[in-house]
Amino acid sequence: MTEQASPDGLAEQLRAARQWAGITQEQLAGLSTVSVRAIRDLEQGRVRHPRRETLRLLAGAMRLSDARRAALELAVEGAEAGTVMREAYGAELAPPPQPLRRLVGRTEELRSLTSLLATEHERLLSVVGLAGVGKTRLAQEAALMLHGRDRTPVVWVDMTGTAPQPAGPAGTRSPRSALTGWARSLALGGRGLDELASVIRGRATLLVLDGHDTGPHLTPPLLELLHVCERLKVLITTREPHRTPGNRMLPLGPLPVPAPEPPEFPGGAAAPGASLTAGQPAVELMLSYVGHMRPDLMPGDSLVRTVARISRALDGVPRAMEAAASWLLLRSPAELLRIAHSTPLDVVDDVTGDAGGDGGGEGLAALLVAAVARLDDGPAALLGDLSLLPDGWSADEAAAGLSATPASVVRDVHALMLRGLVRRLPGEEDGAPRFGVLNLVRRLAAERAASLVPATALVSS
Ligand SMILES: Nc1ncnc2c1ncn2[C@@H]1O[C@H](COP(=O)(O)OP(=O)(O)OP(=O)(O)O)[C@@H](O)[C@H]1O
Ligand SMILES: [Mg+2]
Structure with a gap:
């Protein structure tokens, strides 16, 4: 202490x-x-x-x-904790980074996250889900709301490897970057506890660790900081769940996609395009990407239907849809739809070859491969089996079909849902939640499961 x-x-x-x-x-x-x-x-x-x-x-x-060096420099400049405090908590209240575009959908998720952040006893929250699903964007919106509505200072720390690191000891460093430097160091198990604790103390503060993907446990210094600063809240975005007591995990699935057109509309010909966008955030977002990329395409019924099907084939994952839209520079919407159905990983990275996302890092296809590769054998085998089922299975149906116990299926489906590889589908008419494997990972799941068979055979022989 x-x-x-x-x-x-x-x-x-x-x-x-x-x-x-x-x-x-x-x-x-x-x-x-x-x-x-x-x-x-x-x-x-x-x-x-x-x-x-x-x-x-x-x-x-x-x-x-780094954090301690920064603290020394700040102390020499007379800009020690006191100045950091004034900047973070003064009239200007540290704001979270401003998003570049409007948030589409996510009304429920945002309400749930902001109300959890507003309660006193929820102090450690993790938004967990697949790469590119919108975790950072949601956290940004929630932080902006807290900042605007409750005047809560936000310390936003980009934990991704591509984040610019704080200046070296000889460079100049603003109090704000010293603060984020300490927080980054602390989250990675380094020093920074004294410094952060002396700045935050008993003040209401939101610390966001964005892209904190190093799992599976949170570091003791971070937990100690929460212990010492009793009005601090920590919000994490991560692709891998952190198993730490007291950490509330909020799985974030992709944006809802429209249900497949009923068979009485062969080819969807009779379904009006408008009905496919109304209340369908994935379609709305994909249409905005398409409009941006190809303003020459008329958003009539036919285009809207194709775009709706593309967004379904890409599971409503925003980053996948944004990258796919860039392929419209080379492909027609119908061609793009065909590829998105059959080999979606071919279009989830930007046509220009950029890794996509917000400023570099790994491409989405590689990240999806890694997400499936990281699974333990049990969930990986189950995901392979589930990927062969048509969407809309319940846990009991899956268990019966796979001759597994419902309890074990439920446990593994939960693990798969936390990582965003399985999604819950809307509608629970008969009381049983329905699920589906993401189209984006079906093939990867089947390949991974197939690679497990020899090992299983070996064990049982
Ligand atoms: N609901 C949404 N409305 C509008 N744009 C969105 C929405 N969700 C995500 N996006 C956009 O999609 C892209 C990917 O989202 P984001 O960076 O939040 O994903 P992420 O889950 O944090 O991914 P990663 O695991 O790689 O950090 C970003 O450009 C983001 O602005
Ligand atoms: Mg992110």
Whole structure:
């Protein structure tokens, strides 16, 4: 427990860091080539503005983390925790990043997330789901609402590997980036607890760890921060569930897609296009992508029907639909639909070859392959079996068809749903929820399951 230490000033921070490193002033002098006298002056607060080089030598000798180096620099500049606090909690209240486009659909999910964030006892929430399904976008909207409505400061930390890292010790660093640097370090199991705790203290704050995909457990320092700062809430977005007590997981499925056209409309000819967009966020979003990419295409019934079927073939996954729309520069809507049905992974990455998404990282096809590859053998085998069933099975039907116990099927379906590989379908007329395997992963699931057979045969022989 360190919250009482509050090492705000340079002298206190240097002393605490040296003690943390477990060395004496003399040893530090030997390691850093800074004189013992200079170190003593600094630790006793007689010198408050050392040269940057002196600080660099001391930090290097004590092997300080980025966050601690930043804290030292901030302390020298007089911009220590107090300034960070003013910036984060002052009149301007730190806002979350502004989204570039309007949120489509997600009314229920947003309501549920914001009401959980508004309650006192829910302090650790994870939005979990498939790559590109819209976790970041939803978290952004929820954070904006909290910020606007409740005036809650938001510390938004991009945890993805592509996030720009905080400036090095010699670079300049704003209080805000120091804050996110500490939070990133802490979430990865490094230092930053003292610094963050001294800034946040008892203030209502929302810390968002966006793209915190390193599972399966959250680090003890992060949990300690929640313990120390009793009005802090942590919202995580992740592709892999974090199994940590007290962490409430909110599985986020793709946008709802329209049901297949009934057989009495062969080819869907009689179904008016408007009925396919009304209340269908996936179609609405896909149409907006198509309109952006191909403004020359007239959004008549025929196009709307094709777009609706494409969005269904791509399971209503926003990132997949956005990338697929880019293929309309080379393909007709009908061609795109054919590919989306048969080999959807061929169009889930941008036609330009960019990895897509918000600024690089891995392509979606590769991420889907990885999501299926990461599954344990049990759920992987089940996913293979389920991918052969037509959409709309219930857990009991699946168990009967697979000669498995309903309990084991339910458990594995839950694991698959958390990762977004299986979705719940709308409508529970007979009381039993209905499910379907995502079209995007059907083939991958079958291939993975097939690769398991020899191993199973080996065990049973
Ligand atoms: N409901 C929505 N309305 C409009 N655009 C959306 C919606 N959901 C997602 N998008 C857009 O789709 C893209 C992918 O969404 P997002 O980045 O939120 O996915 P993610 O689940 O966080 O993916 P990852 O696991 O890769 O981080 C983004 O460009 C995002 O703005
Ligand atoms: Mg994300």
